Amino acid sequence: MAPLKPHWAQPSHPDIHQVIVNEAEFTSKSLSKVTVPPFGVFAKMTFPPCTITPEATYATVQIGKNRHISLNSDLLYLNHSCDPSLILDTANLDILAGPKGLKPGDELTFFYPSTEWHMAQPFDCLCQSASCRGTITGAQGMDPRKLEGFWLSGHIRQMLEEKATGKPADAHADVPDLVGDATAQLLRAALSKAEDVASKARAALDGYTASTLVSLEDEATKGTIANAA
Template identity: 65%
Template sequence: MAPLKPHWPQPSHPGIQEVVINEAEFTSKSLSKVSLPPFAVFSKFSFPPCSEAPEPTYATVQMGKDKHLNLNSDLLYINHSCDPSLIFDTTNFNILVGPNGLKPGDELTFFYPSTEWSMAQPFECLCGTSRCRGTIAGARDMTHSQLEGYWLNTHIRELLEDQRLENGTAALSDSNDPTAQALKDALSHAEQVVEAARTALRTYAESTAVNGSRCAPSTNGQFENGLSHRGLTSRELAGEMGGDTSRA
């Protein structure tokens, strides 16, 4: 199948993506124009330009067991890598930054079997990374050990479970999954940031309310209008600022 000729205005994502067009077939690529931390949202699958595809092609992305997506944009030039810089979360229509973060000049790639169960055009991967999986034909034709450690969309995990039940094989293990651990670490950090911001906002609001009523503290901890001043508790100083939200 010949490469798809763009039918959309180019560039479609000028603020975040630089497309490098090469003359040889299937050798064009995309480079990042932004710096983002791990698991930040790089872009979204929006409708339009995206549209549901009647059947899978090399230019579609799978978003369900029997659903496929035409990208209709320069996102089509994001290539495969077995050590990808992006995560295509087609379940939630997000493109996320991978666990290593992203900086300008990085090639934009994702792991095709994370979305594709059976690919229309299998190919021999030439990513050259230490994690290279060789022939890429979709998650259906890969062993569980080849898939462990990768973000896999919900429909891929469901299809793998169907396959496991049919064949009587072992379930895909999430133990020692670096992506899962990185996500947990990112979530833990985000929770701490939110709790610290919540505490700071509450303290600021209380301070503003006190100043607004012209209440000034005296040297003995009492406000001049008779109200007592309550300082930050040990929970606020230690627990909440440390992010003591309950975690699974």
């Protein structure tokens, strides 16, 4: 398959990763530009640019039993690996560093069956890791034993249970999803701003506290010298 043709302004996430496209070999990959601790947030799947799509394509991520999103950004250049560096937390719309964390230069990958139930184009994995699962399909077509040891999205675990038992695994499975709801989007944006403000306030407080301690130490030193004189 030819490299993805972006319809968004590039680079979309210049501070956190670099996209490398090899037109001659029809390949692409994405490399981290940041250090992230294990299970720390690498990026958020935000609305916009993400949009809800009615069906799966090669450029979507599944976030529920019948829900998919288009990332509409350079995050689409995340490749598959059976030793992934990332976790797609579809429940919270976060992209997390894996258990090894991230450092600059690490390739950004995730385990495709962790989010995708069905894939129209199965492929042979070439990751060459000790945990390589060979032919990769959506979770529906994978031997359950080949999914063991991987982080799986909640909807994938639910659908695997339903496939195994033949019964609905969640009585609330049909509750409407609010990811694309306008009010939910506004609240999510407000929360993001609040988190940013809190982070800046925390940094300001730390700086103020540090400077106050230095002033107090200086005053204490001056008092000691004065008493000695």
